[in-house]
Amino acid sequence: MTLSLFGTAALCRGLEEQTRSVVRLKTVDTEVSNAEADFTIVRTSDDLKRAIQNDHKSIFAIDDGTGRFLSLEDLQRRTIAVPAQFSYLDAGDVIGIHTQSGKFRTLYRHNSRHNSFLVTERCNNYCLMCSQPPKDIDDRWILNEIRQSLPLLDKHTRTLTFTGGEPLSDWADFISILADCRDQLPKTAVQVLTNGRAFAKSEIVDAWRKVNHPSVIAAIPVYAAVDYVHDYVVQAKGAFDETILGILKLKDRGQRVEVRVVLHAQTARIISDTCRWLARNLPFVDHVALMGLENTGFAIANDAQLWIDPIDYQTDLAEAVDLLVAANVNVSVYNLQRCVLAPSVWPHAVQSISDWKNAFVAECEPCTEKTRCAGFFSSGRPRRSKAISPIL
Amino acid sequence: MARFLAAEAFSSSNDELALLPFHFERTGTEQFLVSNMVGDFIRLTENEINRLIDLKLKPGDGLYEKAYAAHLITGSLQKGQRQLLALRLRSRMSFLREVTPLHMFVVTLRCEHSCPYCQVSRQSTDRSRFDMSEATAQRALDIAFESKSSRIKIEFQGGEPLLNFSLIKTIVSAAHSRSGTLGKKVDFVIATNLALLDDAVLEFCKANDILLSTSLDGPADLHNKNRPRPGGNSYELAVAGIRRAQEALGPDRVGALMTTTEASLGRVDEIIEEYLKLGLDGIFLRPLSPFGFAIKTKQYQRYDAKSWLEFYKRGLRHILDINHHGTPFREFYSALILTRMLTDKPIGYVDLRSPAGIGIGALVYNYDGSVFASDEGRMLAETGDNSFRLGHVDQDDYRSLVLSDRLVDAISASLTQCAPECSTCVFESHCGANPVHHHATQGEALGIKPLSDFCARQKGIMHHLLQLLDESPRDAAILRRWAGA
Known part of the structure; x- marks a missing residue:
């Protein structure tokens, strides 16, 4: 539910x-x-x-x-x-x-593994499938709210995610929050969902590094190996170049980076090309997450451009995972049900959907893989693959 | 509600496009093999390569996507790809950071074998004439520890180095104590035919974590023909020695090398089976080197690059089939080349680097104290050619050896990055300079590459590996694993 x-x-x-x-x-x-x-x-x-x-x-x-x-x-x-x-x-x-x-x-929910703070609704990308459509508003009060919240969180919190919008929209303020995390929640792993473009500026990536947070990772989307394809998906010309530059500058300074690819019709058909490129050019990133689409926000409006049945890219995804594995890149597949994934991908498939919006359907009842399966998003307007069926 | 733009709105106009450096080679009437600055390959048709060069390509035409992903084109205002190429090139060339990690000590030139392809050895009992003295060894150690590498490898060579085992013990002990003082790590290898292996040697190797490297040319008749010794039992002693060393030191502490002679050419499967039988995890299919007695006894002229390549390809086929049947087994030279082709790991292997590895990759201290830029360099000297003799332990130090005009000239003359034929070769990123080879075969460090058997073998191997990667998914899966990518 x-x-x-x-x-x-x-x-x-x-x-x-x-x-x-x-x-x-x-x-x-x-x-x-x-x-x-x-x-x-x-x-x-x-x-x-x-x-x-x-x-x-x-x-x-x-x-x-x-x-x-x-x-x-x-x-x-x-x-x-x-x-x-x-x-x-x-x-x-x-x-x-x-x-x-x-x-x-x-x-923040004490019992959840999926705590995330929305940092701002502003963003310099305008992704076709954004689940949190950006708004150009002054919402800097949120940063204060986060600053007040951090001392109240359980010091044993395992992970915390910062999301947006683009969390680095007010980069200096956000990086000071990262320093607060380091001081007040030193045991908590922090994940920042960012489009990475800000890191093209050395000033910003240096400030990020200077925090010296014990376990922060920047999770950055790369949607293609080709500039205009990525730029089209994020609806911002020049974004690919800045994002790649940002990843290189982060790694050059020894910072942890995850690459994320959301799978939809514009990215899934070329996923093996994208992953071949990642394996060859960015094998030093710390993790690659290949993520099933959450059909909410802009994804609903752009359904005609984005919807693809995951079963129709099953083979491409298996090849993509294989290419990354061969290059020793740590790879996970998020948000996709085991019955639409090739068995070779199962060891990489993760139960990734946040508990508050995770669900299963009637067909799942007899499935022997259910306890290991990611299940479905219950948020937005869920779309199901025609291949959903219990594994017996 | 949102205003989304179509894909075309994000494409660069043609005047914003720029070519990045690339190499190419025609592989068929309509086909080209193309490699970017860091040696990633793609295949293009003639029409495609012409359109690429004229920048007559646009998003959506398929060629743009291929060329962009392969770093053949970029946006003239973009920085990401250039930075990426710079970073990858830096990683590939970073073997240069470890200067002279390998130091070879020829502790004696004496040997009880009399192999016709051997480059250097003497059958002699005159210890004073052909053994390294302790004073020479200590001076050589001074020089080895002056090199800037954080970790050095000392390899004992011969002749048969176990004929001067007492000096090996002295050197190992002295190196250990210097290593402690200077904080430089040391590894040891003994290159031996194992005929003289005994418990004392094994215990010493175990106590000092010393690796053994030996020769095994194939089945008994072939090996014994290639490697004669009194008693005609070289094979039996080598095999028994390998087994004993595996047991005493561990299976990964003894390796074997083979040399291909004319007699080997038709027998690659049997040779491989010998290695497999001994539980070795791979084989290095190695052509003869054009040095020393190999030239004198005319061994070197007995087969050409073409017949060696046939031998190699047949061997590789057999090895891949062994893998398909479930036994992991590698061809080590292919594995090295694949690592260069499929990853950006720094590979300092001496034949596969430019700047060449002579002197700055390895130094050889001969029994008489003369210092050479490579093992092949001292073999040339045995036939009267001192071109790669850099000096003598008594007169020189590390700096004077490595900055000698002789070495600097040979390295700078042979750089593949600017050598004719090499600088435009589609395989340049994965190849090496090999100045000693070209000096020995053509009389100059650079060499005329179309006449070079080294070049012919390199190109042949790389074409073949690429073909397997492109056309045989089953083989490609194995080969990718070898790359350790």
Whole structure:
């Protein structure tokens, strides 16, 4: 099922001093916290009673479905109340809320392996299949929200992703956030989804290197071995040249780089050419991810240019993986179901779809590979291969 | 809603296109083999290569895509491809960073074998005349440790070096102590016919992590004919020695080399089977070198490059079939060339590099203290030609040897990057200068390449490997693995 990651609070009181607040959730059973950001979750009237008895200062009420289990209006406390579809929220989770409108977003889920921060909606690419269509707006407040969130995250968080838009749109601010990650979450591996063009400027790549983050990787798309094909996919002339230059400058400075190829009709038919080129020219990248398309955002609008049944590029993809393996390049295949992949590709197929938007279909029930399969996106307007069938 | 542009909106106009350097060779009436600056190959038709040169190509016509991906064209304002080529070239040439990693010590010229193709050895019992002295060895070590490499390899050569085993022990021990003081790592190899292998030698090799390299020319009759010794049992001693060394030192601590004589030509399958039988993981199909007794005894003239190539191709076919039947086994020279063709790893192998490996790749300290730019160079000296004698351990140091006019002249005269025929050759990126060979066969370091048997063999091997890569997917899968890409 798909989790709702943003919504509007029915009530947001006691936070009026600030336009936006970042809030961390804790259970009523834990000690009273004096931290400004900590809110105690109450799901029932019992919880509420205990929270009041124990003098919890800040209440985060989640509707139990009836919509009226609590009489929060009279509480002389900081209070946020959210609808029932947010009952998945739990201790350690972090949300960001606009105090006046009550609009909030789930920023971090303690139980998830797939935590990502949207850094900005601005981007200098305009990809045909963008799942997060860029907007030219001033959203620099997001960087502050991230800066406030980082100290609230569990220090044992395994991985964190920064995405956009183009995270390096305000590169100096973003790189300072990377430094915050290094200081506050030294054990957390950080992945930055960037189009890599900014790294064509030595000033930016030097600043990135100077952070000396223990485990950051820049995940950068390369859609073809030929300039105009890549530029067409990202709808920006000159992007290929800047992206390749950026990758070279990162590797020249010993930084980790992942190359990503989203597979759709413009890229999948030439995927073996692209991977032959990657194997020969960029065998020193740390990882290559070949990724099934998430049919959402612009991908829906450009369906006619983009849709290709994964079964129709099965052989090309197998050859592409083989070429990378032969060159000792670390390769993974994301977002594609095992029944549409050649068995030779299975060892590289990863369960990559974020838990909050991952699903299976009825045909999958008897499949012996289901527990190892990536499954489907439940987001957007899912399209299925004609070859979906259980492996028995 | 979004305004998306069609693919044509992103293509460069023709005046924004520029050619990048490339080499080509006609391979058929309509066919060309083309290689870019770093030796990636593609095949083009005559029509395509003409359109490429005139820049009459545009996105969507198929040729643009091929030429762009192969770095034959670029956008005149683009930087990415040029930087990529620079980086790859830098990686390929970075063998130059390790200056003179190999030092060969001819600890004696004496040998109990009397092989007609041998370049140098003497059958003599006169130790004082043909053995290296300890003083000479210590001076040679001084020079070896002056070279700038972080890791050096000391190879004991002969004659049969085990005839002067006591000096080997002295050198190894002295090298170890210098290695400790100077922080330079040292590896050791003994090139031996194994006839004199005994427990003392094996124990010493094990204790000092010394690699053994030997000769095995094929089945008993062929090997013993090529490599006569009193008793006529060279083969038996070599095979027993290999087995013993494998057991005592480990299967990867002993290697064998074969030399192709006229008698070998029809017997490549049997030769390979000998190597397989001994559990060796590959074979180096090696032509005769035009030096020393090989010239004098007219061995060298007995077969030409064409018959050697037939021998090589038949052997490679047999080796690939062995792999198809499930036994991993390599032809090492092909593996070297494939590594150059399919990867950008730096390969400093002496015959496959330019600048040549003489002196800056290896130095040879002869038994009498004279220093040569290569093993072949000292063999030439044995027939009276001192062209590659750089000096003497008593008068010279590393600097004076490597900066000697004689060496600098030979290296600069033979650079494939600017030599006639080589500089435009489609295989230039993967080949080497080989000045000693051309000096020996043609009297000058550069050589006239259309007359060079080295050139003929190199081109023949590379054409053949490319053909297998292009036309035989099953073989290509094996060959790619050899490249260790």
